[in-house]
Amino acid sequence: MSNAPREKFDNTVVEWVDSRLPIFTMMKNEYGVFPTPRNFNWFWNFGAIAMFMLITMIATGIVLAMHYTADTKLAFDSVERIMRDVNGGWLIRYIHMNGASFFFIAVYIHIFRGMYYGSYKAPRELLWILGVIIFLLMMATAFIGYVLPWGQMSLWGATVITNLFSAIPFVGESIVTLLWGGFSIDNPTLTRFFALHYLLPFVIVGVVLLHIWALHVTGSNNPLGLEPKSKKDTLPFHPYYTSKDFFGIIVFIIFYAIFIFYMPDALGHPDNYIPANPLVTPPHIVPEWYFLPFYAILRAVTFNMNIYMLAGLGLLAVFMVEFIWRHKPKYLNGFLGFLLLVLGSGLAVFGLLADLNQGWEIPMSAANLAPISAKFGGVLAMFGSIGLLVILPWLDNHPIRSARFRPLFRIFMIIFTISVFILGYAGSQAADKVYFMEFNNTMLAQIFTGFYFMFFLIILPLLSRFEKGRELPKSINEAVLSKAQKAGA
Amino acid sequence: MFVRNILSAIIISVAPVSSVLAAGGDTPPIPSQDWSFSGPFGTYDKAALQRGYKIYREVCASCHSMKRVRFRNLEALGYNEDQIKAIAAEYSVEDGPNEDGDMFERAALPSDAFISPFPNDNAAKAANGGAFPPDLSLMTKARANGSNYVHALMTGYKDKLPHGVELSDGQYWNTYFTGNKIAMAPPLMDESISYEDGTIETLDQYAKDISHFLTWAADPYMEERKRTGFKVILFLLIFAGVMYGVKRRIWSNIH
Numbered sequence: 001m002s003n004a005p006r007e008k009f010d011n012t013v014v015e016w017v018d019s020r021l022p023i024f025t026m027m028k029n030e031y032g033v034f035p036t037p038r039n040f041n042w043f044w045n046f047g048a049i050a051m052f053m054l055i056t057m058i059a060t061g062i063v064l065a066m067h068y069t070a071d072t073k074l075a076f077d078s079v080e081r082i083m084r085d086v087n088g089g090w091l092i093r094y095i096h097m098n099g100a101s102f103f104f105i106a107v108y109i110h111i112f113r114g115m116y117y118g119s120y121k122a123p124r125e126l127l128w129i130l131g132v133i134i135f136l137l138m139m140a141t142a143f144i145g146y147v148l149p150w151g152q153m154s155l156w157g158a159t160v161i162t163n164l165f166s167a168i169p170f171v172g173e174s175i176v177t178l179l180w181g182g183f184s185i186d187n188p189t190l191t192r193f194f195a196l197h198y199l200l201p202f203v204i205v206g207v208v209l210l211h212i213w214a215l216h217v218t219g220s221n222n223p224l225g226l227e228p229k230s231k232k233d234t235l236p237f238h239p240y241y242t243s244k245d246f247f248g249i250i251v252f253i254i255f256y257a258i259f260i261f262y263m264p265d266a267l268g269h270p271d272n273y274i275p276a277n278p279l280v281t282p283p284h285i286v287p288e289w290y291f292l293p294f295y296a297i298l299r300a301v302t303f304n305m306n307i308y309m310l311a312g313l314g315l316l317a318v319f320m321v322e323f324i325w326r327h328k329p330k331y332l333n334g335f336l337g338f339l340l341l342v343l344g345s346g347l348a349v350f351g352l353l354a355d356l357n358q359g360w361e362i363p364m365s366a367a368n369l370a371p372i373s374a375k376f377g378g379v380l381a382m383f384g385s386i387g388l389l390v391i392l393p394w395l396d397n398h399p400i401r402s403a404r405f406r407p408l409f410r411i412f413m414i415i416f417t418i419s420v421f422i423l424g425y426a427g428s429q430a431a432d433k434v435y436f437m438e439f440n441n442t443m444l445a446q447i448f449t450g451f452y453f454m455f456f457l458i459i460l461p462l463l464s465r466f467e468k469g470r471e472l473p474k475s476i477n478e479a480v481l482s483k484a485q486k487a488g489a
Numbered sequence: 490m491f492v493r494n495i496l497s498a499i500i501i502s503v504a505p506v507s508s509v510l511a512a513g514g515d516t517p518p519i520p521s522q523d524w525s526f527s528g529p530f531g532t533y534d535k536a537a538l539q540r541g542y543k544i545y546r547e548v549c550a551s552c553h554s555m556k557r558v559r560f561r562n563l564e565a566l567g568y569n570e571d572q573i574k575a576i577a578a579e580y581s582v583e584d585g586p587n588e589d590g591d592m593f594e595r596a597a598l599p600s601d602a603f604i605s606p607f608p609n610d611n612a613a614k615a616a617n618g619g620a621f622p623p624d625l626s627l628m629t630k631a632r633a634n635g636s637n638y639v640h641a642l643m644t645g646y647k648d649k650l651p652h653g654v655e656l657s658d659g660q661y662w663n664t665y666f667t668g669n670k671i672a673m674a675p676p677l678m679d680e681s682i683s684y685e686d687g688t689i690e691t692l693d694q695y696a697k698d699i700s701h702f703l704t705w706a707a708d709p710y711m712e713e714r715k716r717t718g719f720k721v722i723l724f725l726l727i728f729a730g731v732m733y734g735v736k737r738r739i740w741s742n743i744h
Contacts, residue, residue, distance in 0.1 A: 247732040261718020273631035
């Protein structure tokens with residue numbers, strides 16, 4: 001893609017092609033000699049692993065589509081035919097079914113890597129945002145794919161999730177009708193889901209190409225978070241990282257194969273082996289494991305957002321932007337800031353209490369004016385939790401990238417990761433499950449949902465303003481060499 | 490429209506409802522049995538599968554269909570082609586239309602699926618007091634801990650009801666059934682089926698055999714899957730070792 005003079009190839013056929021379409025030159029520049037930081041750890045394998053999973057899913061998915069029938073009367077049977085009568089069908093289907101889970105495992109580790117080592121920071125914001133878009137597309141594709149076998153969880157999962165859109169004011173009902181292709185989940189829903197499930201992976205491929213393009217403009221981040229300064233800091237991608245990625249992918253496939261061959265149904269739900277029945281609701285509707293943290297956030301909002309809360313949160317947002325994020329307030333002075341803080345938190349807490357204690361005698365009828373219902377609030381929180389990732393590069397504008405040199409950020413990042421796991425657990429349990437005394441699962445989800453949002457909206461801006469961080473090494477090469485010397489001595 | 494409110498229903502109203510359910514219908518943990526098919530090298534026991542198939546034919550098949558299993562699949566139980574043809578020929582299926590446009594009955598072939606006891610779901614319900622006997626082809630996959638669950642369900646009937654519980658007509662008490670009240674009469678009891686291979690004829694043995702058979706029916710490729718898995722993982726481990734060596738060798742010149 002560059003205009004640099006092209007080097008000739010020795011092979012005449014290659015040279016003939018390359019002089020007309022420099023595809024070999026491009027491959028050489030982007031995957032052969034591409035300068036890559038020399039200090040990657042194993043976390044950097046997961047981009048390649050995710051790419052491998054995407055290809056696996058598309059390859060197996062195309063074969064499955066050859067045998068699948070998108071019709072509510074035939075879908076379940078056609079999947080069972082694949083499992084029983086198509087040669088090797090059980091294998092293809094188990095690879096695809098468990099592939100969704102392992103694709104998400106790879107991508108979640110990839111996202112964690114990006115957050116922990118600050119890969120989202122300038123100049124890689126767009127690279128990061130493209131990644132979040134891929135993540136969203138994956139979620140849509142996975143959800144739609146889970147509907148296709150038309151088992152009980154397919155139908156009822158689809159019912160719960162598509163109903164979420166009805167919470168959107170004014171247009172919600174129309175969106176749901178459009179998703180369903182009618183006034184209930186039925187054949188038109190299944191056929192359009194199948195069409196979209198076939199389309200979206202190729203959209204993902206497109207965004208992945210943009211993601212890789214953006215990566216090859218800025219170059220990779222690395223565990224130290226330092227930009228390579230000289231040739232000593234980098235290695236050519238091939239053979240160093242091709243060999244490392246190859247090894248990493250095989251190790252990943254070993255874990256993947258254990259599930260495919262020895263516990264193929266462990267990550268699924270037994271109810272999805274029962275054909276869909278609109279007249280029988282399963283006792284617990286649970287999404288696939290990779291959605292559980294977001295499902296917990298969705299269910300955590302059990303209260304309406306009245307105008308006091310919204311006003312209070314709005315004032316606090318102004319305070320955060322002016323006094324924390326901007327480092328030096330632009331429009332307000334210290335006294336006004338204090339006022340904002342007190343008034344904002346007061347209003348927010350008051351609004352919440354007024355909502356929880358409907359019997360309050362104070363003439364606070366405005367508390368009943370809730371522009372955001374609990375249901376819509378849950379939907380906003382769920383999508384907002386992913387939306388925060390989009391603006392993450394601006395929420396955390398600390399100059400140091402890697403958590404290695406930010407002890408406080410590192411601690412909070414680890415707590416954040418644990419809290420996402422706890423949210424996942426909360427999402428898998430019934431809302432009213434009691435842990436001790438009055439403390440139930442909804443409260444557990446609420447506490448950690450609160451922490452999830454606090455991490456992004458309060459902790460990260462505060463840290464990027466106040467955390468000093470450790471002294472950075474002068475270059476990647478120096479850090480690598482001094483580490484090697486220490487290990488040698 | 491009720492579906493539209495399902496989400497809020499889940500959030501708000503499940504709370505009181507499910508605690509009531511929990512109070513009335515808690516089931517104890519399902520006891521685990523020793524299965525020849527469990528573990529990474531587990532295989533089906535053909536004798537147990539044949540006994541289980543006998544129970545299905547003589548007892549379960551009078552109400553439950555098994556329409557995803559074909560007679561030819563019985564090869565996995567150790568029957569040969571002639572035996573399978575003979576078994577299939579005991580059943581008749583409606584085929585057609587023929588050249589005159591008429592439907593006709595013919596003997597079943599190995600390529601036919603197991604014959605369902607009722608022509609359709611409504612007929613099945615009508616003949617069973619309104620309760621639908623589910624298809625058994627996937628039963629052990631469609632229940633959590635399926636193989637153990639089927640055994641527990643078969644042996645979980647209790648004549649003596651817990652204090653204060655009343656059953657309406659056509660209901661039975663089963664320790665392991667969700668909600669405990671099940672419309673299926675106890676299908677098996679000691680010595681209700683005669684075995685030709687000298688295996689003891691107890692309820693527990695029957696329950697094990699039918700569960701064995703249903704596990705095979707739901708997961709007929711289990712043995713092939715585990716065998717393939719062993720080879721695949723062995724290959725991958727060796728391949729990973731080789732690739733690790735390659736990686737070490739390539740990287741050795743830079744540190």
